[in-house]
Amino acid sequence: MKLYHEVRGCSLAVDIVARELGIPLELIWVDVPRKLLPDGSDYYKINPKGQVPALELPEGGFLTEGAVIMQYLADQRPGSSLCAPAGSLERYRIMEWMSFIASDLHKGAFMPLIKKVTPADYRPIARQLVLTRMQWLDEHLADRGYLTGPTFTIADAHCYTIAMWTAYQDIDISPWPHLEAYLARIGTRPSVVAAKAAERREAERQGQGHRV
């Protein structure tokens, strides 16, 4: 399967999940601002929304929305600890986190900081939204290793990917020791090390190695 990916994209979470599951993916690096594929063709033909990630499905067609792609991949390996069985309460808990991460953390808080067109007077508001959510994550992580308990799940791959954007926005996470320890713990997983190495190789190929 092909994963349409981007340096600094939330698509990193999908690559981490695929590596955790041992599902080989071919990484296709998309020029998202210009909506171009590496061969110069139009990315809108893959994902009319123009965003990453998108996953090319074996049966044809594409699946979009990172939080959904991660569930799809985990469901291909039903015995794995990465996601609870469909229909269980634990599964809804994982989805609950992913919904929060995709909507409140990624879109609500970080997106306005990432977008260059965001005016200066809105940036402090968006930044405060990030800080509030980091505080909330830190409190939640005070008494558990991962978001839903003692094991790493797809929600943690998602959370790690987005929370690490604090580094891109010069937000110091040291005021939140539980969150800091959590991100450090996840950062040492072989899947994460490998996914980040792939991202760095691509960034360097683009002459943008300093960005990751």
Added chain:
Amino acid sequence: MKLYLTPHACSLAVDIVARELDIPLDLEWVDVRAKRLRDGSDYLAVNPKGQVPTLRLPDGQYLTEGPVIVQYLADLRPRSGLLAPLTALERYRVLEWLNFISSELHKGFTPLFRPTTPVEYRAIARQNLLGRLQWLNDQLADRDYLTGHTFTVADAYCYTIVMWTKLRDIDIAPWPHLKAYVARVAARPSVMAAEQAERKAKAAA
């Protein structure tokens, strides 16, 4: 089960879905600004994020996040047609829409509702939102509902959020497919009943 909700919030989608499924819910109206329940008690004890909806499960636990609650309810009635069976590709297609609606459409509205949003950013957020509504309209050109011929939980959510255009004086007349879709969904008995319950709650507040 008890649903914590607020008029004009995305919690309406959950009430619509419960009515579609014939799952009776006790409705508990929340003052989300003051984070208080009607009896004055603290809503943050129910949902520490302070948002609606929250569903109190039969065992006393709470489930949050509207797109997840609608899945939970639909899974209690697996043959309803409101959500495709687990691990069917059609299921992921519904989830794809739920995720898009929550992250792009719902969160796209949020800066327009926040009183502290500066004027210049308000204009940008509004423009982004118009782009999303245009995209929705294009998607609905050749189908009655988001994923095809049948109404799903994604339509309950989409309808709920698109109706916020009325609160922000956004006229959807330029998008005929979207306008027809909204009218089609609005005519469902579940939607009429859920909106009626909201009106009664507002009148009582």
